[in-house]
Amino acid sequence: MPKVRVFAFAGSLRKGSLHKKLIEASKGLAPEGMEINAYDLKDIPPYNMDLEDAMPSAVADFKKRIAESDGVLMAVPEHNFSFSGVMKNAIDWASRPYGESAFDGKPVILQSVSPGRMGGSRAQYHLRQVLGALSMIQMQFPEVFIGPAGDVFDESGALTDERASEQIRKQLAAFKEFIAGRGD
Numbered sequence: 001m002p003k004v005r006v007f008a009f010a011g012s013l014r015k016g017s018l019h020k021k022l023i024e025a026s027k028g029l030a031p032e033g034m035e036i037n038a039y040d041l042k043d044i045p046p047y048n049m050d051l052e053d054a055m056p057s058a059v060a061d062f063k064k065r066i067a068e069s070d071g072v073l074m075a076v077p078e079h080n081f082s083f084s085g086v087m088k089n090a091i092d093w094a095s096r097p098y099g100e101s102a103f104d105g106k107p108v109i110l111q112s113v114s115p116g117r118m119g120g121s122r123a124q125y126h127l128r129q130v131l132g133a134l135s136m137i138q139m140q141f142p143e144v145f146i147g148p149a150g151d152v153f154d155e156s157g158a159l160t161d162e163r164a165s166e167q168i169r170k171q172l173a174a175f176k177e178f179i180a181g182r183g184d
């Protein structure tokens, strides 16, 4: 059986990003037969329609990797009750040019972690509206909101909270079934 390939990116550029750590943790929590490939958005420039005719190479690479995947994992920081501008910028690029979106029909799951008790849920609900515009196939449950982030990662950046780990394990196992159920 070929592996299910999940393309993952965090909507944060900083080195110590909790969302990058979530993706790293997800690699170890994925079910057998699923591989998670992490991508760093650091080379994606600010969106500019003038550049669409000759896509920046980082954007072309980002789109290619999305297209080659079986599903997408977005790790979604909450900024001012919404998702981060970094995430929106990358999504806008990959949706262009018109009619050539890399996201069309792709299965997608979301994960968030926040210092606040809401665990990034407001960011995800905003993002879901945008994913609808992209015709992505959203898996709703199980949801992954982790907050308050406080002690869930150790000093090395590893996810040590068993409840959070179990949430992610269940989500990824369900995502594997969700993708298989699409029948293509």
Ligand SMILES: Cc1cc2nc3c(=O)[nH]c(=O)nc-3n(C[C@H](O)[C@H](O)[C@H](O)COP(=O)(O)O)c2cc1C
Pocket (backbone or CB within 6 Å): 010, 011, 012, 013, 014, 016, 017, 018, 019, 020, 077, 078, 079, 080, 081, 082, 113, 114, 115, 116, 117, 118, 119, 120
């Ligand atoms: C501009 C800005 C706005 C934020 N707004 C919220 C918010 O509305 N709700 C929340 O729970 N956390 C908020 N935070 C905290 C972030 O969710 C937190 O810094 C998180 O760790 C960001 O993800 P990262 O670690 O992957 O960079 C905000 C942070 C920033 C920088």
